Amino acid sequence: MTPPYPFIHVVINPASGKNQPMLNIVNDVCRKYGVDWDATVTHKAGDAIAQAQAAIARGADLVAGYGGDGTQHEIASAILSSPRKIPMAILPGGTGNGFCRENSVPEELEAAVELMCVSANLRHVDVARLGDGYFIQRLYTGVEPEQQTSREMKDRYGVLAYAMTVRQQAKEMVEAHYRLTVDGEEIEAMGTRCYVVNSGTTGKGISLDRDFSVTDGLLDVFLLNRDLAHVAAAAGHFFHVNLPQSGLHYWRGSEITIESDPDRPVWADGEYIGRTPLAISVLPGALAVVVP
Numbered sequence: 001m002t003p004p005y006p007f008i009h010v011v012i013n014p015a016s017g018k019n020q021p022m023l024n025i026v027n028d029v030c031r032k033y034g035v036d037w038d039a040t041v042t043h044k045a046g047d048a049i050a051q052a053q054a055a056i057a058r059g060a061d062l063v064a065g066y067g068g069d070g071t072q073h074e075i076a077s078a079i080l081s082s083p084r085k086i087p088m089a090i091l092p093g094g095t096g097n098g099f100c101r102e103n104s105v106p107e108e109l110e111a112a113v114e115l116m117c118v119s120a121n122l123r124h125v126d127v128a129r130l131g132d133g134y135f136i137q138r139l140y141t142g143v144e145p146e147q148q149t150s151r152e153m154k155d156r157y158g159v160l161a162y163a164m165t166v167r168q169q170a171k172e173m174v175e176a177h178y179r180l181t182v183d184g185e186e187i188e189a190m191g192t193r194c195y196v197v198n199s200g201t202t203g204k205g206i207s208l209d210r211d212f213s214v215t216d217g218l219l220d221v222f223l224l225n226r227d228l229a230h231v232a233a234a235a236g237h238f239f240h241v242n243l244p245q246s247g248l249h250y251w252r253g254s255e256i257t258i259e260s261d262p263d264r265p266v267w268a269d270g271e272y273i274g275r276t277p278l279a280i281s282v283l284p285g286a287l288a289v290v291v292p
Contacts, residue, residue: 022066263276
């Protein structure tokens with residue numbers, strides 16, 4: 001059997017949330033299926049993008065990222081910004097692995113490597129363009145870099161680190177006056193956070209909304225504050241409860257702008273990217289992902 005991707009490059013994030021002999025596993029499985037492969041190791045933010053782009057330029061048939069959602073974000077960004085568009089594969093090595101769950105990729109490494117070597121099935125998922133960059137899962141505003149969950153906490157507490165950090169973040173939330181435009185509709189309201197969602201599957205095993213889809217060509221927008229109506233609206237979507245408030249403070253569209261006064265910090269796929277204002281647009285089906 002000829003493998004669908006004869007030459008695979010693997011980008012490894014050594015700071016990922018799992019401790020396992022991944023090189024041995026990748027080597028054993030790739031040898032079993034006659035796949036030629038090589039690897040690079042990241043040391044800082046941005047390395048995965050540069051390494052993946054170099055591999056694409058060298059002729060790689062597939063690029064895989066071993067790490068969490070931040071690593072997958074960089075691999076996707078590399079592919080989308082390269083002249084030659086190739087598929088990506090996901091090797092789960094992070095704390096949460098939300099993009100892995102979103103695409104039904106096995107969370108056990110050996111099974112994920114085997115899928116990478118043998119599956120010719122591709123899922124073409126939507127991508128959000130943000131200036132010169134991209135995101136594949138979620139963008140949100142309102143959390144300062146020093147308030148974010150640290151690598152040390154993730155290593156020590158795993159997914160519980162997120163819950164511990166959220167409690168502290170809630171105490172420090174700052175309201176801002178938001179001006180949103182969603183497919184031409186203008187919205188003004190006070191809020192503590194604004195979410196723009198492409199993938200509704202989180203690394204904590206929670207699906208935020210059964211209607212969220214990475215293949216519908218649309219993004220889902222939430223504006224949250226401390227008002228009970230906002231909290232109830234979010235609960236209706238996040239926990240699939242049919243409440244009268246579920247349609248409030250929620251919009252869906254393909255072209256979105258976010259402004260705020262004062263400006264607020266912005267995170268995309270878990271990475272700090274700057275501050276508001278920002279403009280977002282959807283690229284339908286722009287990224288090919290190896291799936292079962």
